[in-house]
Amino acid sequence: MEGSPQSFNRYAYGNNNPYSYVDPNGETPAHILKFAADVALNVAINYATTGQADVGGALVDSTLNIVNPLSSLQKANKLREIVGKSGVTNSGAKWNNGWRTADGKFASPNGPGTAGAAAEQKVWDAVKQKPGWSVIEGRVSVRNADGQLRVYDGAAVSPRGRTIGLEVKSGAATKTAAQRDFDSGVNTYNPAVGVGNSNGVNVGRSLEIRVP
Amino acid sequence: MNDIKSAKANLLEMLDGPVDQALSKYNFKRRKVSLVYKRKLAESIQEIDFVTDFFPRYEQGAEAHIHPFFVWKIPSVSEEALRLVNGNKMLLANAPDILLKQPIEISAPKENHERWFTKSADDYSQIGVAICSFMEQWLVDLLESLQSIDDLLEAYESSDDRLLKQQHWYVYVTAAYMLKGEREKARSVMESHLGNPGLKKRYSAVYDNL
Numbered sequence: 001m002e003g004s005p006q007s008f009n010r011y012a013y014g015n016n017n018p019y020s021y022v023d024p025n026g027e028t029p030a031h032i033l034k035f036a037a038d039v040a041l042n043v044a045i046n047y048a049t050t051g052q053a054d055v056g057g058a059l060v061d062s063t064l065n066i067v068n069p070l071s072s073l074q075k076a077n078k079l080r081e082i083v084g085k086s087g088v089t090n091s092g093a094k095w096n097n098g099w100r101t102a103d104g105k106f107a108s109p110n111g112p113g114t115a116g117a118a119a120e121q122k123v124w125d126a127v128k129q130k131p132g133w134s135v136i137e138g139r140v141s142v143r144n145a146d147g148q149l150r151v152y153d154g155a156a157v158s159p160r161g162r163t164i165g166l167e168v169k170s171g172a173a174t175k176t177a178a179q180r181d182f183d184s185g186v187n188t189y190n191p192a193v194g195v196g197n198s199n200g201v202n203v204g205r206s207l208e209i210r211v212p
Numbered sequence: 213m214n215d216i217k218s219a220k221a222n223l224l225e226m227l228d229g230p231v232d233q234a235l236s237k238y239n240f241k242r243r244k245v246s247l248v249y250k251r252k253l254a255e256s257i258q259e260i261d262f263v264t265d266f267f268p269r270y271e272q273g274a275e276a277h278i279h280p281f282f283v284w285k286i287p288s289v290s291e292e293a294l295r296l297v298n299g300n301k302m303l304l305a306n307a308p309d310i311l312l313k314q315p316i317e318i319s320a321p322k323e324n325h326e327r328w329f330t331k332s333a334d335d336y337s338q339i340g341v342a343i344c345s346f347m348e349q350w351l352v353d354l355l356e357s358l359q360s361i362d363d364l365l366e367a368y369e370s371s372d373d374r375l376l377k378q379q380h381w382y383v384y385v386t387a388a389y390m391l392k393g394e395r396e397k398a399r400s401v402m403e404s405h406l407g408n409p410g411l412k413k414r415y416s417a418v419y420d421n422l
């Protein structure tokens with residue numbers, strides 16, 4: 001290399017990509033090592049999450065991610081998280097592209113079946129303490145005039161007979177866009193009516209209760 | 213899904229045992245795979261619906277949350293209420309046949325409210341006994357006191373706090389007074405409970421038909 005113009009190129013050892021590839025001893029094309037490590041990580045993640053060592057899939061994943069220098073680090077963290085939690089939490093949630101319940105819904109790995117679920121009980125108890133108020137616990141399913149379905153965490157009936165759909169959110173959780181759209185259209189003149197097990201319920205207002 | 217099926221089978225087994233036995237004393241009957249008990253009285257129909265959330269996400273490790281509802285129907289009152297609202301079922305929560313639908317726990321004072329969760333198949337019989345005991349203590353009194361149109365009016369006049377009174381409940385009370393030929397009392401119910409300008413507009417059909 002000495003004497004050639006390329007010898008002035010300080011990054012030739014890493015295919016002119018020092019951000020992705022390093023070769024401290026000047027002996028090995030480091031990207032080959034990185035690729036091998038990435039394949040191994042992908043195989044390990046597949047095995048931990050699905051129980052199958054899918055080498056072919058791991059090769060494809062690694063090939064697709066070869067230009068992303070952070071990808072291996074992220075995968076290593078993910079693998080550590082999966083192995084650290086043994087794949088199954090005390091709440092029964094399993095790792096499936098995120099911690100999920102058996103029916104595929106996102107769930108907290110540590111707490112109850114869903115993040116913030118424990119907060120609901122506190123809310124029902126607090127509402128019940130108000131004189132004249134009643135609570136319908138469990139899920140309350142309603143449809144609006146457009147036929148859209150909304151499932152509230154529960155409902156409260158005020159002393160004046162107004163039925164209020166309750167959405168309990170804990171921590172930093174917020175309503176989804178669909179929930180916001182539905183709730184903005186519910187009022188005394190456009191109530192949502194109960195369906196299924198909730199028929200006979202007439203929700204004229206909704207309320208988001210935040211629990212820290 | 214198989215888990216839910218097996219949980220439902222456990223629930224039906226529970227109903228087959230202690231619950232059937234307890235409710236048959238009061239002439240409540242249930243179809244074989246139904247969760248609803250029904251009894252027909254001279255003027256009304258009472259139902260106890262064993263509404264259940266399986267694997268509720270709001271209770272860690274629970275297989276089922278059993279929260280039975282009491283349903284009360286008086287066909288003649290429903291018919292009159294429908295006439296009053298000009299057939300607009302949305303003013304009656306789109307369920308004109310149901311006068312009252314409420315969790316059975318509301319029949320007890322708040323400090324006696326209970327929650328029934330099962331965590332495994334072994335829990336069902338114990339929970340079944342607990343629910344029956346609760347019903348014997350609190351619900352049966354309510355069932356016996358709500359059987360006719362007169363009972364409905366008495367519950368209204370005595371401000372019975374064991375009832376879940378949504379806004380459309382007062383349309384049924386109005387209808388009951390109309391059936392009894394007490395037009396002034398019917399109007400008074402509407403004015404007292406659905407008398408503010410917004411509600412007057414919403415229930416204008418009822419005011420027009422009084």
